[in-house]
Amino acid sequence: MRTTTVEPNPSTITLGMCTHDVVPSEGNEASARPACQDADPLLFFPEGRREDNWRIGKAKAICAACPVIRACLLTAIRQQDNDGIWGGCTPAERRALVRDVRGLRRDVKAIVRRLEEGARFPVRRADFLAVVHQLTRFGWGVEDLADAMGVRPQSVIEARLRAHAAAPCDGAVPTEMA
């Protein structure tokens, strides 16, 4: 049985062998009951078994219904947990989120200014996410972004989705990681 407790300020989520110091991110999230409280820990800590994908899917489904999913994910990122499903994400998915936060923090002001002035040019891969994110916030549509940078609209849509997922995680990624 998976042991889970959430206590307010500072709150702690204890799941099996792991302990997270959770910083509540919104509302009274910290007083809610984690959805994994009575779940099988093996679902959340798959160990290379053939049925891992099945376990991961089950764990993610539990997380999706969890009232503390956001706080759990941000804490796992902040504490750089390399094991287990936390906040609905595998370790690889959390590392990808951290990489995308790094991408969003890039200084792309000069690029954005040139595009806003009407220039049309390919944007370096490293800057792409931040440029799409910033111009989207300025009201640019998918087709306009794709035309300006000479990429497929699908690339812009995918970048938007990644930026949408990563932006709320910004505060959880320590500066030294980004």
Ligand code: SF4
């Ligand atoms: S998000 Fe998932 S791992 Fe985190 S407390 Fe909720 S159910 Fe448990």
